[in-house]
Amino acid sequence: MNEAQPQNHHPDETGPSRRSVLWTAGAAGAGLGLGGLTAGPAAAAAPRAAGPSTTAAAPSAKGKTMIGVPFERRSTVRVAIIGLGNRGGSMIDLFLAVPGVRVVALCDPVKEKTARAARKVTNAGQPAPAVYTNGDHDFERLCRRGDLDFVYVATPWDLHFEMAKAAMLHGKHVGVECPVALRMEELWKLVDLSERTRRHCMQLENCCYARNEMRVLRMAHAGLFGELLHGAGAYLHDLRDLMFDPTYYEGPWRRLWHTRLRGDLYPTHGFGPVANYMDINRGDRAVRISSIGTPALGLAAYRKDHMPPNDPSWKESYVGSDRTISLVQTAKGRVIRLEHDVSTPHPYSRINSLGGTKGVFEDYPARIYLEPDQGNDEWGDFSRYTQWDHWLWKEHTNPPGGHDGMDYMLVFRLMQCMRLGLVPDFDVYDAATWTAPVPLSDRSIRANGAPQEIPDFTRGLWKRARPGVDSEKPEE
Incomplete structure (x- = not known):
């Protein structure tokens, strides 16, 4: 996958306003703290020093499960967008490009961004959207x-x-950019709210819809890799210049997280696709995570070389590990390796690998070794397997938008599910599971790599096989 263009390979959301950044930064420093990010009544149980860990007890359900619950069928999906910076300001183009979608309302305290997005809506031939620009809580x-x-x-x-x-409290389905939340108690609250309100809450993980990931997914489910054993995913992306750029993000909010957490700040790009391969929450589940991290040197080194002595960043002390490496074990004994590094020089990679008893796939660059196709101890050509492309990529051969089309695939498929009244490809249980490594990796690193239990957000229903991103093409 070609992700060399800056405008296409930065899936990070920008903030509503500098005032909001200051407010949230102050809250994190004063009230949330590192303990607040990992602790709480619904957090995973404390790790044991040695031996296998037991699963954390789930809180009582607040409502019936949302597993298998379809959207209500509708002819037009009425959408609101909150946050119109780098991410929201570009994703609006894709919502407008999908048939049967109307952008009804926009929200961002930066009025110029909201006005620019509103013009896109009217230029697309839709009625002028309502705008909400009155502060950080509008x-x-x-x-x-x-x-x-x-x-x-x-x-x-x-x-x-x-x-x-x-x-959700006001009766809307919601899709959230990565990560869906940052604290274990918040993840449980989202699960409970989704069940109680009967509204879906989804982590909109675009990498699950990338062409290579979807092809590997279908091959895995067809048994081409044999019994699955291990996988790996990552977010390895040199963001140093952007994190210190005073205009790219709305304030320093992204960089400031490196002053608070030592763990994996952005696990879902790697975890989501591998979880799909292994049917996590659909026959297997992630049960524990162990993480280690390097010293935090990269951002300080970049600051020394590039920032003037009066820059506000000189007041910051970075604690976030330059590279975190986590091992997740599943109930079936499989192993998933997750990595995160945005503060040292290196080419972009999500690693994206999968191995089983019949072979292995590795990405960046894409290469494959399957028996009996290969037997000469050399990698095979992944382009030979285009017949395994997902139907979305066969139907949309040249999709618009960033990230080589996977953003459009995500929006198209989600809106299709809502129009046709289908079950979404992933749900709040996936959102919570994929995001749990944020607080748990931090906790593990601070505990010298001690394993942390990943809660069973499905409350035992993970054992049931069910569909996911590897979907069948629906009848319109």
């Missing part, structure tokens, strides 16, 4: 609207939980 007023079906959240990470909560 999203609450947006969520009270009665003419919305889906709320898309693309704001700084601190705000994701509150915005998803507000959307």
Whole structure:
């Protein structure tokens, strides 16, 4: 996959305003703290020093499961977008490109961004959207609207939980950029809210819809890799210049997380696709994670070489490991390796590998070794396996938008499920599972790599096989 263009390979959401950044930064420093990111009544149980760990007890369900619950069928999906920076400001183009979707409302305290997005809506031939620009909490007023079906959240990470909560409490399905939340108790609250309100809350992980990932997924489910044994995923992306750029993000919110957490800040790009390969929450589940991390040197070194002595960043002390490496074990004994590094020089990679008893796939560059296709101890050509492309990629051979089309595939498929009244490809249980490594990897690193239990957010229903991203093409 070609991800060399800056405008296409940065899936990170930008914030609503500098005032919001200051507010959330102060909250994190004063009230949330590192303990607040990992502890809480619904957090995973404390690790044991040695031996296998038991699963953490799940809190009592607040409602019936959302597993297998379809959307309500509708002819037009009415969408609101909260956050119109780098991510939201580009994703609006894809919502407008999908038939049967109307962008009804927009929210961002930066009025220029909201106005620019509103012009895109009218230029696409749709009625002028309602705009919400009155401060950092105007999203609450947006969520009270009665003419919305889906709320898309693309704001700084601190705000994701509150915005998803507000959307569900006001009867809207919600999709959130990565990560869906940052604290274990917040992940449980989102699960409980989804079940109680009967609204879907989804981690909109675009990498699950990349062409290579979807091809490997179908090959894995067809048995070409044999019995699955191991996989790996990552977010290895040199963001140093962007994190210190005063204009790319709306303030320093992204960089400031490196002053708070030592763990994997962005696990879902790697974890989501591998979880799909292994049917996590659909016959297997992630049970524990062990993480280690390097010293935090990269951002300080970059600052020394590139930032003037009066820059505000000189007041920051970085603790986030330059590279974190986590091992996740599943109930079936499989192993998933996750890596994160955004503060040292290296080419972009999500690693994206899968191995089983019949062979292995590795990405960046894409290569494959399968028996009996290969037997000469040399990698095979992955392009020979195009017949295993997902139907989405066969139907949309040249999709618009960033990230080589996977953003469009995500939006198209989600909107299709909502129009046709289908079960979404992933749900709140996947969102919580894929995001859990954020707080748990930090906890593990601070405990010298001690394993941390990953809660069973499905409350035992992971044992049931069920469909996911490897979907069948529906009848329109």
